[in-house]
Amino acid sequence: MKRHFRDIVPFDQDSADRAIEEGHGLHPLDEYLKPGRIPHIWCPGCGLGVVLTTYIEAIRRKGIPVDKCVVVSGIGCTGRVAGYLDMDTYHTTHGRAIPFATGLALVRPDLHVTVFSGDGDLFAIGGNHLIHGARRNINLNVICVNNFNYGMTGGQAGPTTPVDARTSTTPMGNAEPGFNLPHLAHASGAVYVARWTTFHPRQLVHSITETFDKKGFTFIEVIAPCPTGYGRPNKLGSGLEEMRYYKEMSEVRNGADPSKAEIRLKGKILCGTFINVERPDFLETYNNLVIAKAQGRDKGKAA
Amino acid sequence: MSFWRLPLDSEEHSIPHGKINIIKSRCKGCGFCIEFCPNGCLRESKAFNEKGYHPPEVIDDTGCVDCGLCTLICPEFAIFTELQEAKKITEEDIQKVTTRFSRKDTRYRKP
Numbered sequence: 001m002k003r004h005f006r007d008i009v010p011f012d013q014d015s016a017d018r019a020i021e022e023g024h025g026l027h028p029l030d031e032y033l034k035p036g037r038i039p040h041i042w043c044p045g046c047g048l049g050v051v052l053t054t055y056i057e058a059i060r061r062k063g064i065p066v067d068k069c070v071v072v073s074g075i076g077c078t079g080r081v082a083g084y085l086d087m088d089t090y091h092t093t094h095g096r097a098i099p100f101a102t103g104l105a106l107v108r109p110d111l112h113v114t115v116f117s118g119d120g121d122l123f124a125i126g127g128n129h130l131i132h133g134a135r136r137n138i139n140l141n142v143i144c145v146n147n148f149n150y151g152m153t154g155g156q157a158g159p160t161t162p163v164d165a166r167t168s169t170t171p172m173g174n175a176e177p178g179f180n181l182p183h184l185a186h187a188s189g190a191v192y193v194a195r196w197t198t199f200h201p202r203q204l205v206h207s208i209t210e211t212f213d214k215k216g217f218t219f220i221e222v223i224a225p226c227p228t229g230y231g232r233p234n235k236l237g238s239g240l241e242e243m244r245y246y247k248e249m250s251e252v253r254n255g256a257d258p259s260k261a262e263i264r265l266k267g268k269i270l271c272g273t274f275i276n277v278e279r280p281d282f283l284e285t286y287n288n289l290v291i292a293k294a295q296g297r298d299k300g301k302a303a
Numbered sequence: 304m305s306f307w308r309l310p311l312d313s314e315e316h317s318i319p320h321g322k323i324n325i326i327k328s329r330c331k332g333c334g335f336c337i338e339f340c341p342n343g344c345l346r347e348s349k350a351f352n353e354k355g356y357h358p359p360e361v362i363d364d365t366g367c368v369d370c371g372l373c374t375l376i377c378p379e380f381a382i383f384t385e386l387q388e389a390k391k392i393t394e395e396d397i398q399k400v401t402t403r404f405s406r407k408d409t410r411y412r413k414p
Contacts, residue, residue, distance in 0.1 A: 026326045027380045038380055044331035044356070049378020057375060199339075201375035240334045 032056045032066065034086045042077060045231075045239020047198035047224030051145050052081055054201050055114070058208035070113045072101040074121035077152045078145045081116045095125030098133045098140070105139050109283055112141065112212055119146040120158040123179055127159070134188035134217045136282045141211045142190075142219045144181060147226035155229030162265040166233040182258035185219035186275050192218035193258060193275040198225065199246040200271060207273060216281040223269060234265065309394060317389040318396055321369025323361050329381035332356030336373040336382050342366045345373070 020036035030038070033056075042048045059069055071089040073082040074097040082089035092100045097115045105113045115122075122130050122144050133140060149167050150156040157167040160178040167174065182193045192214050196204045204222060211218040225231060225242035236242050246269065254272040261270040280288075323344060330352055337345045337359050344367050348360035359382070361367075367384060374383045 023328075026329075027383055029374075029380055029383075033380070039329055039331070039354075040379075042378065045333045046378060049380070050335075050376055053375055053377065053380065198376075201372070205375065238333075240338055243335060243338070 029053065029056050029060070032059070032086055033084055037084045040084055041080065043226075043228050043239075045225060045227040045242070046077070047147070047222070047226075047239070047243075048078055048081070048145060050198040050201055051078075051143065051204070051222050051224060052084065054204045055081075055116070055143065055208060056085075058205050058212070061205065062209050062212050064112060064212065068111055070101075070104060070111050072097045072104065072113065072115050074115075074117040074126060075152075076118040076121050076150070077147075078116060078118035079121065095121050095127075095129065097121065098126055098129040098142070101140050102129075102133060102136075102138050106283065109139065113139070114141045114143060116143050117145070118151075119144055119148070119160045119179075119181070120150045123181065123184070124159045131184070131188040134185055134190045134219070137189060137191065137216045137279055137285075138282045139215055140217055141208070141214075142185075142217070143208070143222060144219065145222050145224050146181060147224045147230055148178070149226060149230045151226045151229040155226075155233065160263075162263055162267075165230070165265045167230065168233070171233075178263065180258070180262045181221045182219070182261050182274050185221075186258045189217065189279070190219040190275065191216035191277050191279050192220075192273075194219075194273040195221040195223070195261060195269075195271050197223040197246040197250050197269060197271060199243050199250065200252070203252070203271075210273075210276075214276075215284075216279055223263075236266075309392065309397070313392040316392060318392060319369040319389050320365070320387045321367040321384040322364075322387050323367050323373070324383050324385060325358060325360070326381045327352045327358040328354075329379045330354075330356055330358035331379055331381075332358065333378065334359075335376045335378070339376055340373060341370060342368060 024030055024035040066087045069087050071082055071085055071087065073079040073091055075094040079091060082091040090100060097117050101113045101115045146160055148161050150158050155167050156169045157174050161167060161174045162178045164173040182195050186193045192211055194207045196207060207220055225239040227239040227242065231237060231242055236245065250269040250271050252271045256270055256272055256274055258274040263269055337347055344361055344363055345359040346362050347357045352358050369384045369386045371384055
């Protein structure tokens with residue numbers, strides 16, 4: 001039998017560029033995205049695209065110019081946000097998004113620095129950085145996308161996996177209780193703590209626009225479906241069925257006590273803006289205490 | 304049921320009419336827009352796109368009110384709405400809104 005193979009055509013850079021140019025700009029939010037990066041790598045039914053859309057929509061509604069926004073992200077599925085946005089973004093090493101963003105926020109206080117990362121990156125590998133960033137009250141907006149597992153590496157159990165949830169490393173059910181992220185952020189000293197799911201995109205846009213005005217460490221947890229890594233072993237179904245579960249089981253209660261916002265497997269999800277307080281941020285305290293004292297001492301010496 | 308007059312502030316308000324634009328080649332068929340469209344304007348089409356998913360299609364072109372939920376909830380940047388016109392409120396519109404979610408009306412019910 002004779003087989004007919006297709007002729008090997010050398011890669012045509014010009015037509016590839018033309019295809020990227022034609023595909024870019026079809027959507028009104030495409031001006032915030034790098035050309036040729038869409039379609040992104042996230043699975044069908046994943047909620048990360050919703051969080052990215054809401055972030056772009058918040059910038060657009062607030063009217064912040066693109067060169068005043070910075071996105072720093074860590075490693076993981078959520079870390080790829082930095083590669084898709086057409087602005088000053090930085091993709092740091094695993095867990096070190098907050099140290100990088102801390103330096104950036106201290107050197108350039110006029111920028112809106114947003115840390116976009118997943119739960120594993122921010123709370124397992126970068127857990128110390130987050131609590132100390134919140135303690136110092138550095139002017140950062142942290143958006144933590146929580147999908148209850150390490151999605152990119154194959155669905156391993158992470159610091160937010162609830163008790164009795166099945167993942168690829170806990171096939172008989174997880175024995176460790178997961179972190180209550182809003183409570184942890186509040187206890188560490190964040191001035192704005194909110195939790196939404198991807199079923200609440202309007203509330204999420206509103207929450208992100210509020211954090212642009214806040215001075216200090218703000219923390220938004222977004223619960224996103226992960227149909228491949230977390231939904232399938234736990235029989236939560238596709239991304240759409242997880243969204244239906246959020247619709248039924250989420251309860252919006254603004255100003256609720258974050259210590260009661262714990263998430264159990266297939267349990268109720270408490271959503272809302274939990275904490276919104278004022279506290280002097282790091283630069284303000286530093287300028288008022290250390291710099292003022294040092295200048296006063298210099299003046300005393302000169303006189 | 305009918306109303307004997309229009310609401311007194313009906314001239315201050317208008318009903319926006321939007322146009323739904325679907326970029327079919329970007330769709331990955333997650334179905335969020337179809338499930339959560341408040342007016343039920345979308346359904347899964349029978350046709351495939353280049354990736355082999357079923358993109359949504361518009362059932363009723365007059366139903367969209369440009370709320371923009373599909374734009375926000377689409378993870379793929381594949382759907383958006385545009386404002387076509389903001390029309391004045393007439394008596395039929397009020398009739399339509401009050402009967403939309405009644406048990407007898409099957410126009411906006413999902414199959």
